[in-house]
Amino acid sequence: MNADRGLVVVLEDERAIAEMERLYLQQAGFGVHVATDGHAGLADIRRLSPVVVLVDIGLPGLDGLEVVRRLRADGDWVPVVFVTAHDGEVDRIVGLELGADDYVTKPFSPRELVARVKGLVRRSAAPAAATVRRAGRIELDEGTRRVRADGEPVELTTTEFDLLAHLLSRPGQVFTREQLLSAVWGMADYSGTRTVDVHIAQLRAKLGHPDPIRTVRGVGYAIEDTA
Structure with missing residues (x-):
């Protein structure tokens, strides 16, 4: 085959x-x-x-x-x-x-x-793009799939990178867990929204302080466009 x-x-x-x-x-x-x-x-x-x-x-x-x-x-x-x-x-x-x-x-x-x-x-394996997204102290290069926080490189998994990229696509906008699960994981079964919370927690740990991700209780997450 x-x-x-x-x-x-x-x-x-x-x-x-x-x-x-x-x-x-x-x-x-x-x-x-x-x-x-x-x-x-x-x-x-x-x-x-x-x-x-x-x-x-x-x-x-x-x-x-x-x-x-x-x-x-x-x-x-x-x-x-x-x-x-x-x-x-x-x-x-x-x-x-x-x-x-x-x-x-x-x-x-x-x-x-x-x-x-x-x-x-x-x-x-997504084709390289020239887009560089920034929000405050976070910079994400979609072409090289590299991320920096305060100028220092941050190692992310494929899923962590894609989750951060989606949040950075609209800084300040609140995405629901269901929207993130659909956009990043391609899943329509929303029983797995706990997966989103776990990955958000890991992103926060890797990106360091001050925390660039805002939690909107009962709704979802947004990334702040502040230093």
Whole structure:
């Protein structure tokens, strides 16, 4: 099958889940490489340079959280989707703090998983533009996908970058969680708006003080055009 969408590395030790992910991703036009433990998976990611990585948190040898921690420590910001059997918010937040772009909880819809992978690939491979957006001490270059705060570089995941870019598209405007979920994640199922809150929290932590993002209680978020 023609894998014209690029290679996805799947780190999953449950054979049935790994094969389901392989099947659906291949049908969508992706090449797929499966690793069943963390050490092998980390080596494969470094060797193969995939477009997206699907990481099960509960991997043998080296768990999924540590795999991503080591990737980010190496400066590798390949888009990552955590796949977890745990439904607790703590697992989700910890995963996103490590630099994951998204997560799905088992059991999950394979079609939804493929849609999220497609969205990540589309955003990370978007054609370069010359637009530079600024608000106060924040500068975002859409062409190079680089961000600076107070002149210092800020490392963001693909999803964090796209969320910030959308907020910066209209400084001062309040976007609802549903609007952000639709624009950044391409999702029409608004039951996942907690995902927006988690990513906003991570953006705030990375952009530092003074906090450039304003929360409008019960509505959503805006970025302030002030120094």
